[in-house]
Amino acid sequence: MIETDILIIGAGPTGLFTVFEAGLLKLKCHLIDSLPQAGGQCSEIYPKKPIYDIPAYPEILAGDLTDKLMEQIEPFKPGFTLGESAVTIDKQEDGSFIVTTNRGTKHKAPIVAIAGGLGVFEPRKPPIENLSEFEDKGVEYIIKDPEFYRGKDVVISGGGDSALDWAYFLANGVAKNVALVHRRNSFRGHLDSVQKVMDMAENGKLNLITEAEVVGVSGNGVLNEVLVKHKTQGEIKMATNHWVPLFGLSPKLGPIADWGLNISKNSIEVDTFDYSTNIDGIYAIGDVNTYPGKLKLILCGFHEATLMVQSAFAKIHPDKKNVLKYTTVNGVNGF
Amino acid sequence: MEDSIIKVTVIDREGVAHELEAPTDMNMNMMEVCKSYELPVEGTCGGMAMCASCHMYVESETELPEKSEDEEDMLDEAFFVDDEKSRLGCQLHITPELDNLVVKLAPVG
Numbered sequence: 001m002i003e004t005d006i007l008i009i010g011a012g013p014t015g016l017f018t019v020f021e022a023g024l025l026k027l028k029c030h031l032i033d034s035l036p037q038a039g040g041q042c043s044e045i046y047p048k049k050p051i052y053d054i055p056a057y058p059e060i061l062a063g064d065l066t067d068k069l070m071e072q073i074e075p076f077k078p079g080f081t082l083g084e085s086a087v088t089i090d091k092q093e094d095g096s097f098i099v100t101t102n103r104g105t106k107h108k109a110p111i112v113a114i115a116g117g118l119g120v121f122e123p124r125k126p127p128i129e130n131l132s133e134f135e136d137k138g139v140e141y142i143i144k145d146p147e148f149y150r151g152k153d154v155v156i157s158g159g160g161d162s163a164l165d166w167a168y169f170l171a172n173g174v175a176k177n178v179a180l181v182h183r184r185n186s187f188r189g190h191l192d193s194v195q196k197v198m199d200m201a202e203n204g205k206l207n208l209i210t211e212a213e214v215v216g217v218s219g220n221g222v223l224n225e226v227l228v229k230h231k232t233q234g235e236i237k238m239a240t241n242h243w244v245p246l247f248g249l250s251p252k253l254g255p256i257a258d259w260g261l262n263i264s265k266n267s268i269e270v271d272t273f274d275y276s277t278n279i280d281g282i283y284a285i286g287d288v289n290t291y292p293g294k295l296k297l298i299l300c301g302f303h304e305a306t307l308m309v310q311s312a313f314a315k316i317h318p319d320k321k322n323v324l325k326y327t328t329v330n331g332v333n334g335f
Numbered sequence: 336m337e338d339s340i341i342k343v344t345v346i347d348r349e350g351v352a353h354e355l356e357a358p359t360d361m362n363m364n365m366m367e368v369c370k371s372y373e374l375p376v377e378g379t380c381g382g383m384a385m386c387a388s389c390h391m392y393v394e395s396e397t398e399l400p401e402k403s404e405d406e407e408d409m410l411d412e413a414f415f416v417d418d419e420k421s422r423l424g425c426q427l428h429i430t431p432e433l434d435n436l437v438v439k440l441a442p443v444g
Contacts, residue, residue, distance in 0.1 A: 041379070049383050118379060127414050127442070159411050183416070188408035247412050250388065251379060265373075 002079060004030035006312055007099055007109035009086045009256070012040020014286030014301030015115035016069040021309045023076030023334065024325040027316065030107060031078055032099065034085035034120045039066030041117060044249065053299060065298075075334025081105050085120045087255045095281060111281055111312040114268060115301070116288040118251035126157070126245050128217055138223025138241050149175045155226055155238060157181045157214050158246035164189040166246065168196050171206040179207040179238065181214055181228055212236075214243060253288075265290055274311030275304045281315065283308045341434040345374055346394070348440050357429045365391065365438060366424035376440065382425035387413035388443075389424035395437035399427065415442050 006022050008015045011033035019029040037043050039062075042051075047063030054060055060068075084101035089112065091097055096110045123141030125131060131139060143149075143166050154175045156167045159182040171178040180197065187194045201208035209228060215235075216227030226243050228236045253266055262269040262278045267290035270276060275283050285308050286301030294300075313323065339360045345353045345368075357368045366389035369376040377388035384405040390413050393399065399422070402410070406426045410416055421441065427433065 045380050046383055046385050049385070118377070124412075124414070159408065183411045184407070186404075186408065188411065247414070248386075250386070 001098075002030055002081065002105070002107045004028050004079060004107070004109045005316060006030075006111045006113055006309070007032070007097070007107050008113045008115055009033075009099070010040060010115035010117055010286070010288070011035075011038040011080065011082070012115060012117045012286065012301075013042060013065060013069060013298045014117075014305055015040070015113070016066070016073055017302045018113055018115060018285065018305040018309060019073040019076050019078040020069075021306045022312070023073065024327065024332070025309060025313045025323060027309065027313060028335070029076065029078045030081070030109070032081045032084060032086050032101060032107065034083070036083040038070060038080065038082070039063070041251075042066050044121060051298070053297065055299060075332055077335050081107065085254065089259050089282075091279075091281075097281060110316055111283070113305075113308060113312070114256060114277075114282065114284040114288055115286045115305070116253070116256060116284075118287055119253040119256070120251065121249035122252050122254075123245075124247040124250045126214065126247065128215065131217060134217050134219060134223045134243075137221065138219060139217065139243050139245070141245060143244060146170060146174055149242060151176050152242055153177045153179075153240045154242045154244060155179045155181060155214065155240045156244045156246060158248075159184065159187045159189065160246065160248060161189040161193055162248075163246040164193040164197050166244065167206060168193065168200060171200055177207065179209055179240075181209045181212050183211065183213050185210045214245070217243065256288075267294075273307075275308045276311060283312065341429065341431060341436075343368065343429075343433060343435070344395075344437040345369055345372075345391075346437070346439040347374060348442065352437075357433075359429050359431050361429070363429045364425050365389070365427040365429070365436075368429065369424060369440075374440070376424060377443075378425065380425075384409050384423055384426055387423060390415070390441040391422060391424050391438040392417055392420040392441060393422055393436070394420065394439050395435060397433060397436045399433075402426070413441070 005027040006029045008031045011031040022029050042062035043066050050059045084103045086099050087102050088100045097112050099107045167180040200206040211231040212228050214226045215229040218225050226238050268284035270284050270289045272291045275285050277284050285304040287296040340356050343355050366378045379388045380386040387409050406423050
């Protein structure tokens with residue numbers, strides 16, 4: 001059991017900055033995030049894109065913002081449970097909460113701060129009616145272990161980096177045959193990834209099918225065949241036991257929606273006094289919350305986190321007077 | 336000042352048409368216009384043509400600027416794409432030329 005003062009769900013910019021503000025008040029934090037790395041959308045969707053509305057940074061790359069936040073909170077030694085999503089929350093008799101992830105990791109804290117952004121990132125699934133029948137029976141949205149595909153026939157769909165990189169990797173002596181199906185002739189991935197795949201296709205090591213998409217799946221219990229619709233050549237049936245559609249990730253609020261919190265417009269309602277939710281001890285900050293006048297901006301998340309930890313402190317230490325720390329006086333004293 | 340406001344129509348996923356006024360002098364795009372009227376457009380990436388959550392179909396004959404390579408590439412990763420009509424709302428900048436534009440929100444993929 002991991003125990004901490006403030007359990008933060010979501011390691012995006014708001015969740016990360018919460019560690020700093022909590023640390024100033026000598027409160028320890030632990031963060032849970034479904035992604036394998038900290039940074040949330042900033043590291044997952046647009047690490048190389050500049051952000052222009054962070055005070056004092058006329059321009060900063062989203063990836064650099066994440067790195068700088070990690071550096072800023074380092075003195076406070078936050079704990080991380082990455083690559084796991086928070087699934088259930090149970091209130092204990094002493095008023096604390098136990099949050100359990102999809103992998104069964106348990107976390108105990110008197111305060112839970114939900115900084116979940118737009119939610120848990122899940123693979124985007126192509127709109128094929130009977131697709132769910134073949135999930136984990138030949139259709140996989142994530143390649144967890146490439147060895148699984150050794151000696152097998154694999155069809156990959158998508159035009160981004162993950163589709164290109166995996167197609168290249170699997171076609172390089174791992175899988176028996178690899179076909180990459182993509183809607184257009186050009187790809188979104190990095191130029192060198194695109195070139196590597198093109199070269200392989202030219203050498204006959206990879207079956208590149210462009211201007212085409214997988215529109216159907218069939219099989220008897222397990223996947224046997226995908227139906228590929230080509231722009232000019234019509235429909236082609238391809239025998240395969242493995243189809244990996246790689247169309248990126250999209251966020252879903254997920255299990256948090258069932259925690260008994262007041263929710264409107266897919267966001268958690270909070271009191272703007274301290275960003276508390278309708279459940280005593282649970283707060284919601286950043287893009288995941290809503291209130292009159294809400295703006296989903298990183299800088300608003302920072303402000304919300306700062307006010308939230310004051311309220312959390314008062315709850316954890318009801319006997320102590322509220323404290324306000326100016327970092328200008330003593331600097332930052334870590335743990 | 337009147338001249339700096341254009342009218343656009345957004346048909347939501349239930350088929351309801353919303354007639355909206357959009358300012359041409361605020362450097363806005365269709366994703367932002369939809370969000371400011373609280374229509375169900377996610378705009379996850381904040382308008383950088385990186386997520387396709389503002390995918391919409393252009394239903395009017397309005398002359399639009401060509402798609403950038405980024406937009407084309409992102410639409411390739413989207414679902415329910417109509418080669419003739421599909422655009423990313425965040426890449427449709429509100430200019431006087433867009434007056435009377437009609438768009439329909441694409442299904443959520």
